[in-house]
Amino acid sequence: MIYATIGLVILLVVIAIYAVLSRSLVAAIVAVGVFSFVVSVIFVVLQAPDVAMTQAVVGAGLTTAFFVIALDKTNTDDTEGAE
């Protein structure tokens, strides 16, 4: 159980670093969705089923939909580098 939790935390950190540093905005948004899902699995490990259900629905479902809609409306370049 301990090793599984440590593996989940390492996965979480890797996904977060990818979401912050990736050059493609679409990839970052998908990474945030996966990130929320891993966080909800950690909530299940921490014996918090209510919080895990809410985090799974809100983070992986609604927030990703918000981001996708905003990306579609702003029509910005996929990659960063306009500076």
Add this chain to the structure above:
Amino acid sequence: MTQSILIGAIILTVCAFYGLITHRHMIRLVISLNILDSAVLLVIVLLGYREDAVAPIVRAADVEYVLGLPHALSLTAIVISACTTALMLGYAVRVYRLRGTVYLDQLRRWRG
């Protein structure tokens, strides 16, 4: 196990602050704020965790349960963070409609 999740939350905080300072794209800033939010929620839920305790749904008297108060607080925090995310993205889309850009650098030269 508790220690590893605490260290993970600290690394997530560092990641989120790095993203907040280095990026100038509004949607990327909202992504960083989301990561910061999840890190704080992990710490809050961790406060109520006990070894060998079960989820706070009362079944029998002689079982040890984890503390339910941080769960209630973080439940409201998750729903409110969804609302604030939607609000920030709505403002970003509105700024794009008015100014034609979502980069904060190009918004500095505000005329009038």
Add this chain to the structure above:
Amino acid sequence: MTRTLIGLTVAAAVGVLAMVTLWGSGPMPSATLQIDYALRVVQDTGAVNVVTAILFDYRGLDTLGEATVIFTASAVLAFLAPRSHASMLSVRLSMLILYGIAILLPFLMVFGFSTIIFGHVSPGGGFTGGVMLSSSVVIFAIAYSVGGQQSFVIPVLAKKYIENGAMLVFVAIGFLTLGTGGAFLANAATGIGLGEAGTLLSGGIIPYLNLASGFKVGMGLALIIISLFAE
């Protein structure tokens, strides 16, 4: 380049600060607190789920404030996006996704309602179930968004009325408990029967508050996402 350096410095400083704060903050909350909650929650509120009991009985006023936050967010977003010129997403989905969603959607709504109704005897509650309801509305809107506003599950105006009505029901329950001699949103102090713990009709006013906040959250988030669509 300088920005990267500044970012690295500030992030490292924040990390050190967080580490010092978290390790120097002493012991976790008192170990007797959760035993106290587990012993008292069934007698006090009649609900089995400790989280729902805290949200809708001990801290009911807090929950009302949170519903107000959702109300404010949806109002501001509706103000930002005038609905006169609605434009939908520029994607075209395949037939497989459309029929798959048509099969999936009823199950999703039933699951959301059951999460709301059984919120005090199992994991779940008004917030979780409400978000599930709103996500079913969102899936429908993304899949069949070609026809404009009229093709959503529930019309926008009806969503607004349901949201405001649920909010009013929440406040009305609070004033009813005030009228029976208890405090605002008091549960057992009003003399209402708590029922047998673990059954559906238990917990006094908690199931009704669950239903009201479920409709409130669901319709509020659905209005928010439809305003984002129409931006």
